[in-house]
Amino acid sequence: MTVNETTNPSAAEIDRSCCVPLLALFGGAALWLVVGSVLGLLASIKFHAPDFLANCAWLTYGRLQPAADDALLYGFCLPAGLGVALWLLARIGQTPIRGAIIPVVAANLWHLGVLAGLTGILMGDSTGFTWLEFPRGGSVPVFFAYLLLALWAMMIFAGRRPALRDALCPSQWFLVAALFWFPWIYSTANLFLIAGPVRGVAQAVIGWWFANNLLVVWTGLVGLGTALYFLPKLGGRPLQSHYLALFAFWTFILFATWCGIPSGAPVPVWMPTLSAAAIALLIVPLLAVFLVTWRTVRGSIKSNWNNTPFCFIGSGIDSFLLSGLMLMAMACPQISRVTNFTWFGPAETQLRLYGFFAMTMFGAAYHLLPRVVGIEFPFPKLARVHFWLSLLGIALLVAPLAIGGVVQGLKLQNPNVAFADTTKAMLPFLRVSTTGLLLMLLGNLLFFANVIGLTIRWKLALLKKFITFVKSPLETIEVRA
Amino acid sequence: MKNGFLIFLASLVVLGGSWCAFVLAPVLQLGGLKQTTVLNSSDVYPVGRPGEANQGLQVYRAEGCAACHTEQIQQSGVACDVVLTSVGTNETAVRKAFENGLKQNNWPLFMTQNFHKAGEPEMLLINVSKEIADAAVDTITAAGGKAEIHIIATGPDIARGWGRRHSVAEDYLYDNPVQLGSVRIGPDLADEGARSPDASWQLLHLYAPQSVVKGSAMPPYRYLFQIRQIGREPSPDALNLPKAFAPPSGYEVVPKATARELAAYLLSLRADVPLRDAPFSSR
Amino acid sequence: MSGEAKSNPPQPPASEPGIARSTVPVWIIVLTLMLLFLGMVYFDHHSGWFNPQIYGPYTSADQLESYQPKSGEAAMLAHGKARYDQVCGLCHGLDGLGKPGQTPPLAGSEWVNTRDFQRLARIPLEGVSGQLAVKGQAWSLSMPAMGAAMTDADLAGVLTYIRSSWGNQNGPVTAAAVKTVRAQLGLHPQPLTAEALKALPE
Numbered sequence: 001m002t003v004n005e006t007t008n009p010s011a012a013e014i015d016r017s018c019c020v021p022l023l024a025l026f027g028g029a030a031l032w033l034v035v036g037s038v039l040g041l042l043a044s045i046k047f048h049a050p051d052f053l054a055n056c057a058w059l060t061y062g063r064l065q066p067a068a069d070d071a072l073l074y075g076f077c078l079p080a081g082l083g084v085a086l087w088l089l090a091r092i093g094q095t096p097i098r099g100a101i102i103p104v105v106a107a108n109l110w111h112l113g114v115l116a117g118l119t120g121i122l123m124g125d126s127t128g129f130t131w132l133e134f135p136r137g138g139s140v141p142v143f144f145a146y147l148l149l150a151l152w153a154m155m156i157f158a159g160r161r162p163a164l165r166d167a168l169c170p171s172q173w174f175l176v177a178a179l180f181w182f183p184w185i186y187s188t189a190n191l192f193l194i195a196g197p198v199r200g201v202a203q204a205v206i207g208w209w210f211a212n213n214l215l216v217v218w219t220g221l222v223g224l225g226t227a228l229y230f231l232p233k234l235g236g237r238p239l240q241s242h243y244l245a246l247f248a249f250w251t252f253i254l255f256a257t258w259c260g261i262p263s264g265a266p267v268p269v270w271m272p273t274l275s276a277a278a279i280a281l282l283i284v285p286l287l288a289v290f291l292v293t294w295r296t297v298r299g300s301i302k303s304n305w306n307n308t309p310f311c312f313i314g315s316g317i318d319s320f321l322l323s324g325l326m327l328m329a330m331a332c333p334q335i336s337r338v339t340n341f342t343w344f345g346p347a348e349t350q351l352r353l354y355g356f357f358a359m360t361m362f363g364a365a366y367h368l369l370p371r372v373v374g375i376e377f378p379f380p381k382l383a384r385v386h387f388w389l390s391l392l393g394i395a396l397l398v399a400p401l402a403i404g405g406v407v408q409g410l411k412l413q414n415p416n417v418a419f420a421d422t423t424k425a426m427l428p429f430l431r432v433s434t435t436g437l438l439l440m441l442l443g444n445l446l447f448f449a450n451v452i453g454l455t456i457r458w459k460l461a462l463l464k465k466f467i468t469f470v471k472s473p474l475e476t477i478e479v480r481a
Numbered sequence: 482m483k484n485g486f487l488i489f490l491a492s493l494v495v496l497g498g499s500w501c502a503f504v505l506a507p508v509l510q511l512g513g514l515k516q517t518t519v520l521n522s523s524d525v526y527p528v529g530r531p532g533e534a535n536q537g538l539q540v541y542r543a544e545g546c547a548a549c550h551t552e553q554i555q556q557s558g559v560a561c562d563v564v565l566t567s568v569g570t571n572e573t574a575v576r577k578a579f580e581n582g583l584k585q586n587n588w589p590l591f592m593t594q595n596f597h598k599a600g601e602p603e604m605l606l607i608n609v610s611k612e613i614a615d616a617a618v619d620t621i622t623a624a625g626g627k628a629e630i631h632i633i634a635t636g637p638d639i640a641r642g643w644g645r646r647h648s649v650a651e652d653y654l655y656d657n658p659v660q661l662g663s664v665r666i667g668p669d670l671a672d673e674g675a676r677s678p679d680a681s682w683q684l685l686h687l688y689a690p691q692s693v694v695k696g697s698a699m700p701p702y703r704y705l706f707q708i709r710q711i712g713r714e715p716s717p718d719a720l721n722l723p724k725a726f727a728p729p730s731g732y733e734v735v736p737k738a739t740a741r742e743l744a745a746y747l748l749s750l751r752a753d754v755p756l757r758d759a760p761f762s763s764r
Numbered sequence: 765m766s767g768e769a770k771s772n773p774p775q776p777p778a779s780e781p782g783i784a785r786s787t788v789p790v791w792i793i794v795l796t797l798m799l800l801f802l803g804m805v806y807f808d809h810h811s812g813w814f815n816p817q818i819y820g821p822y823t824s825a826d827q828l829e830s831y832q833p834k835s836g837e838a839a840m841l842a843h844g845k846a847r848y849d850q851v852c853g854l855c856h857g858l859d860g861l862g863k864p865g866q867t868p869p870l871a872g873s874e875w876v877n878t879r880d881f882q883r884l885a886r887i888p889l890e891g892v893s894g895q896l897a898v899k900g901q902a903w904s905l906s907m908p909a910m911g912a913a914m915t916d917a918d919l920a921g922v923l924t925y926i927r928s929s930w931g932n933q934n935g936p937v938t939a940a941a942v943k944t945v946r947a948q949l950g951l952h953p954q955p956l957t958a959e960a961l962k963a964l965p966e
Binding site for chain 1: 491492499502507544551640658662663664702
């Protein structure tokens with residue numbers, strides 16, 4: 001490496017520099033994905049047999065479901081998103097990661113924090129706030145690990161090649177904004193709800209604000225940043241267009257950040273009204289994202305039918321748009337009267353977290369991990385099976401829950417229907433959704449197998465290199481006296 | 482956009498906006514909330530929870546009850562009932578005036594006079610809007626009688642008996658953490674203490690939900706209880722279980738402290754007094 | 765990479781995806797502005813303008829005020845009866861007939877059925893002690909100020925109830941009127957003597 005940096009690092013060099021941090025992040029993420037799927041499946045089975053595992057306090061539904069949700073969000077979504085962000089910023093800025101040991105330490109700290117958090121929830125130490133259930137033993141390591149990883153990503157971004165300094169790619173705006181977003185919302189939520197709790201129902205408002213900004217805005221920013229890089233790249237056509245993507249970015253962060261308060265909440269009515277108005281405005285970024293992605297991939301869908309990362313990310317964008325529409329529906333006063341407090345809300349959340357964000361991360365991982373490690377996946381054909389299992393699984397999870405939610409809501413609206421009948425009416429829908437969860441678990445197991453297999457192969461390759469080095473004869477140089 | 486700093490500024494401003502609206506403003510408006518008074522009375526609301534019930538809130542949080550139950554009643558509207566309190570000196574004139582009003586203004590008739598039971602207030606109009614109620618009261622007063630307007634909250638939650646009014650911020654004044662819930666896999670609990678004030682029913686329901694609610698999807702919380710041998714005589718706390726759920730003979734089911742606290746908390750959940758923010762006429 | 769015109773930002777290298785630079789369609793900007801306007805109208809109609817006392821389904825302070833149940837006479841009577849039974853009924857009897865030798869009756873009493881209630885209000889507010897004649901009978905009274913701790917609304921309800929029950933037929937007493945009477949008393953009113961009571965205007 002010369003001093004004045006006239007040689008630009010090649011793409012392969014950049015990739016190789018990301019190897020260990022990305023493997024650390026994705027390895028743990030894949031594990032938590034499987035753990036979360038197992039916990040979610042167990043929770044779902046309890047609807048069909050309430051006595052199932054009922055004697056164990058650790059596995060009661062009220063602890064299993066939050067643990068499953070947090071394992072998906074904090075265990076898989078956040079580290080995978082950060083890993084992809086690191087790689088994307090490095091590739092777009094054409095700067096390799098330096099001092100990779102720090103992100104690796106941060107990744108391990110993150111996974112330890114998630115372990116502590118999930119154990120805490122199952123033990124009964126949950127904080128009681130949705131999407132913020134990790135006790136202090138989990139939330140503090142997770143927060144500091146995020147700060148380290150975000151700091152490293154910002155250093156990569158700040159160290160981008162001088163020629164690229166003034167013109168940013170759309171993906172860079174989305175990813176850098178996401179890096180700033182999480183520390184603020186997470187620290188605010190922990191300070192105002194757990195460290196020095198505010199009084200009364202203000203807690204609920206801050207909780208809703210946090211959950212919305214994490215689940216809708218942060219995942220949207222990272223997911224869209226990833227998709228807007230990969231769809232043109234994999235589709236082989238340029239992004240259509242820079243200004244439309246900029247417009248989508250601005251309108252998305254402007255409107256989506258206000259969307260959290262549900263209608264009919266026991267808070268002064270101006271809060272749900274603000275959220276409802278913001279959700280109505282959400283149609284604009286949804287339209288903008290639709291236009292950008294459609295114009296970019298139009299014409300290249302057929303030719304990329306067999307490109308698994310492309311399929312993952314494409315269906316991810318479809319799920320983003322659909323979950324956005326579901327969110328808008330839930331804020332309409334006529335519809336919210338029916339869908340409030342039903343399974344429609346969890347269906348939208350699962351569609352967004354798994355159908356959009358996780359699928360986008362799968363696509364990105366299947367593309368970048370082999371390039372980053374320099375070794376092929378052990379079971380490359382299973383990626384296709386994973387895609388179909390995930391797609392079918394999320395469809396079988398979300399559709400019955402959404403339809404069942406509407407049925408449940410219509411029955412709840414009718415005071416002559418006994419409450420027990422509303423739960424009974426949900427059972428056939430829950431059966432289908434449990435099947436969907438099973439399919440998703442199988443798909444996640446395939447992903448886990450591929451990632452762990454890749455890690456093992458990489459470690460074996462390192463071992464081989466080390467052994468060859470030890471075994472190789474020493475070079476002798478003649479020394480002239 | 483040209484600059485990383487611009488992205489930072491954009492994020493700061495945008496997130497700052499929603500932070501002001503949904504973090505700062507609620508803390509300012511609701512963070513200093515104090516007790517309020519019950520409508521038309523000098524009683525304060527809410528009254529603090531006894532110690533056992535406060536512990537019960539922590540059990541509620543630890544078991545994740547909010548994953549299936551909500552604690553918020555919603556109200557979709559408000560309506561008026563018109564009640565005749567006095568017929569004055571000329572009953573026929575009053576009733577004629579009311580009937581004329583009915584015909585002329587298309588007021589929805591509630592019940593004929595034959596339905597009216599002696600000793601109960603006579604309802605003239607039910608579930609009507611404020612304008613119609615005011616007009617009816619004016620008509621009756623002009624004819625020499627006296628009528629009153631009763632305010633009622635309307636909505637499916639209220640019709641189901643889950644509460645008398647929508648939940649307001651004061652209902653959660655002493656809750657930490659606030660357990661509003663977001664899905665109704667189980668019924669709403671905001672007024673549970675008024676609906677099921679029996680502690681032994683709550684304990685039975687926790688131990689074996691299917692024994693008291695047929696077809697319940699709620700899991701049994703048997704680990705909150707202790708099955709032990711009956712001593713010299715059965716414990717007064719022992720649950721009175723039906724045969725299908727009872728322990729083997731010689732054993733009894735006794736609630737642990739956590740079960741008792743949770744039951745106390747459920748009994749303390751009430752939202753049945755009218756407030757200024759959520760008015761209704763107490764009968 | 766040198767020699768690139770400043771106005772034409774450099775495109776990423778071949779391995780990175782290209783970016784086209786077509787403009788944002790105008791209709792989406794028009795849609796945004798329209799929705800912003802409609803959102804503001806919606807907020808204006810439904811939000812109660814940041815008033816922390818207004819919860820859904822109410823949308824304005826005036827609407828909330830109009831739906832406050834007015835303390836109608838029936839409600840006041842009911843409330844007053846409840847309070848009377850709690851506080852006064854122990855001695856004066858739930859039927860207002862008092863206890864012979866201990867407490868004078870209220871039913872048909874000339875001290876209750878006065879044109880105005882000013883004098884009657886001071887009895888629970890200050891208490892009475894001494895010899896008094898009620899309905900032709902002589903009573904030796906030592907009543908504590910049972911109504912001193914009541915709120916104006918409660919005491920008004922009790923007085924309304926006393927003055928319109930058991931055959932008594934008088935109009936209601938408002939809380940504001942009770943407040944006025946209370947304001948006339950000193951900080952620590954002594955119990956009225958029977959003479960002082962007789963001397964008061966009705």
